[in-house]
Amino acid sequence: MTDAVVPRADDFDEIAAFLALCFHGDTDPEVQEVERPIFEPERSLLIRDGGTAVAHAGAFSRDLAVPGGSVPAAHVSMVAVAPTHRRRGLLTGLMRRQLREIRDAGREPVAVLWASEGRIYPRFGYGSAAQRLMLTADTTGLRLPAPTPAEGTLRLDRPAPHTDELARLYERARADRPGWSRRDERWWAYVLLDAKGRRGGATERRVLLHHGPDGLDGYALYRTKEDWVGDVPRGEVQVGEVVAVTPEASLALWRLLLSVDLTRRLSFPTAAVDEPLLRLVDEPRQLAPQLADALWVRVVDVPAALAARRYATDVDVVIEVTDDLLPENTGRWRLVGGPAGAECSATTSPAGVACDVRALGELLLSGTTPAALAAAGRVRELLPNTLAAATPAFTWHRAPSPMENF
Numbered sequence: 081m082t083d084a085v086v087p088r089a090d091d092f093d094e095i096a097a098f099l100a101l102c103f104h105g106d107t108d109p110e111v112q113e114v115e116r117p118i119f120e121p122e123r124s125l126l127i128r129d130g131g132t133a134v135a136h137a138g139a140f141s142r143d144l145a146v147p148g149g150s151v152p153a154a155h156v157s158m159v160a161v162a163p164t165h166r167r168r169g170l171l172t173g174l175m176r177r178q179l180r181e182i183r184d185a186g187r188e189p190v191a192v193l194w195a196s197e198g199r200i201y202p203r204f205g206y207g208s209a210a211q212r213l214m215l216t217a218d219t220t221g222l223r224l225p226a227p228t229p230a231e232g233t234l235r236l237d238r239p240a241p242h243t244d245e246l247a248r249l250y251e252r253a254r255a256d257r258p259g260w261s262r263r264d265e266r267w268w269a270y271v272l273l274d275a276k277g278r279r280g281g282a283t284e285r286r287v288l289l290h291h292g293p294d295g296l297d298g299y300a301l302y303r304t305k306e307d308w309v310g311d312v313p314r315g316e317v318q319v320g321e322v323v324a325v326t327p328e329a330s331l332a333l334w335r336l337l338l339s340v341d342l343t344r345r346l347s348f349p350t351a352a353v354d355e356p357l358l359r360l361v362d363e364p365r366q367l368a369p370q371l372a373d374a375l376w377v378r379v380v381d382v383p384a385a386l387a388a389r390r391y392a393t394d395v396d397v398v399i400e401v402t403d404d405l406l407p408e409n410t411g412r413w414r415l416v417g418g419p420a421g422a423e424c425s426a427t428t429s430p431a432g433v434a435c436d437v438r439a440l441g442e443l444l445l446s447g448t449t450p451a452a453l454a455a456a457g458r459v460r461e462l463l464p465n466t467l468a469a470a471t472p473a474f475t476w477h478r479a480p481s482p483m484e485n486f
C-alpha cells in the first residue's frame with residue numbers, strides 16, 4: 081500500500097469511480113462533467129493498494145458565511161475508504177494530514193463538511209455547527225396568511241437561463257446567512273445539475289421566481305413527483321432551495337409550493353431552524369420537522385477563526401483551548417469583540433472558560449451557545465459569570481443555515 085499521494089487532474093475518473101463504489105452508487109458521465117471542474121487535485125489525498133484506489137479525501141476552496149462576515153474555508157468532501165480497507169486507520173491518517181496541510185498553508189482558518197454519519201468527525205475536532213430541519217409536510221388543508229398587497233409576481237421556468245440573477249440574489253442573501261458557501265460559476269453548475277439518474281422519479285428541476293417592487297427578491301428550486309392512490313392524487317413537491325430577501329417573497333413562494341395542484345406532500349430536507357415557513361403555517365405539526373446535524377466546522381486557526389466573525393454584544397473573554405491534532409491552537413486566547421468586529425490573540429491572563437477545539441467549531445456560526453455547551457459539560461466555566469457575559473455575544477440574529485450539501 082502506498083502512502084497518500086496528491087493525485088493529478090486526470091485521476092478524477094478513477095477517484096469518481098472509487099467514491100461511487102463507497103457510496104453505493106454508479107458513476108454518471110453527466111455528473112462527472114460538472115464535478116470534474118470543481119475537483120481540486122492539488123488538495124486531494126489518494127491512497128492506492130496494488131494500483132487500486134482504497135482511500136481518498138478532498139477539499140474545495142470556498143468562502144463560508146459566518147456571523148457578520150465571510151471566511152475562507154476548506155470545504156472537505158469526497159471522503160471514503162474502501163470496504164476492504166476500512167477500520168485500519170486510513171481515514172485517521174488522511175484527516176490528520178489534511179488538517180496539517182490546511183493549517184500550514186495559512187489561508188483557511190476553518191474547515192467545514194457534511195458528514196455521512198455523525199460519529200465520524202468529532203474525533204478530528206469537527207463540531208456540529210449548523211443543524212437543519214428536514215420537513216416532510218402533509219400539505220392537505222395547510223393554510224398561510226392571506227396575500228398582502230405588497231406581494232409581487234411569480235414566474236415558473238427552468239433554472240439555467242436565470243443563473244446570473246439567482247447568483248446575485250443568493251450572494252445578497254448570503255451576507256446575512258451564516259453557513260452559506262460562496263458559489264462561482266462552477267458551483268452554480270453543481271447546484272443546478274439535474275442528472276436524470278438522480279431525480280428518483282421526480283420531474284426535472286424548476287425555478288419559481290418572485291419579483292417584488294425592486295426586482296427579483298426570492299426564488300425556489302423544486303421538483304414535483306407524481307403519485308396516485310387509486311384515482312386520488314398524492315403528488316409531492318420536493319423543495320431544494322428557498323432564498324427570499326423579503327417576507328412577501330417568502331410568503332408568495334411558499335403559498336405556491338404548498339398548493340401545487342395534484343400534490344398533497346412537500347419535502348424540504350435543508351430548512352434552517354428559523355425557516356419562516358414554521359411561523360407562517362396554521363398547523364406547524366403538519367410540517368413534521370425533524371432535527372438533524374448538517375454542517376460540521378473544524379477550527380484550524382483559533383485566533384483567525386474567532387476574529388473572522390462578529391459578535392452580537394460586546395465581549396471580552398479569555399478561552400483556554402485544547403487541540404490534540406493541531407497543538408498551535410492549544411493555549412489561552414483573549415477574544416475582544418462586538419457587533420463591529422473582533423480581535424483574538426494569545427494571552428497569559430487567567431481563562432474565564434475552557435473547552436476543546438471542537439466546541440469552538442460548534443460556536444463559530446452561532447448554532448449553539450457557550451451556556452448550552454456548558455450545560456452539556458462541554459465548556460467549563462473557570463471564573464464566575466463568564467458564561468452569562470459571553471453567551472449573548474455568541475448568539476446571532478439569523479440561525480446558521482446548511483442549505484447546500486457539497
Ligand SMILES: CC(C)(COP(=O)(O)OP(=O)(O)OC[C@H]1O[C@@H](n2cnc3c(N)ncnc32)[C@H](O)[C@@H]1OP(=O)(O)O)[C@@H](O)C(=O)NCCC(=O)NCCS
Nearest residue numbers: 102159160161166167168169170171172194195196197199
Ligand atoms: C467513514 C469511513 C471513511 C471511515 O474510514 P476508516 O478508514 O474505516 O476510519 P478509521 O479506521 O480511521 O477509523 C477511525 C475511528 O473512527 C471510527 N469510525 C470510522 N468510521 C465510523 C463510522 N462510520 N461509524 C462509527 N465509527 C466509525 C472507527 O471505529 C475508529 O475508531 P477507533 O479508533 O476507536 O477504533 C469509511 O468507513 C467509509 O468510507 N464509509 C463509507 C463512505 C463514507 O461514509 N464516507 C464519509 C463521508 S462524509
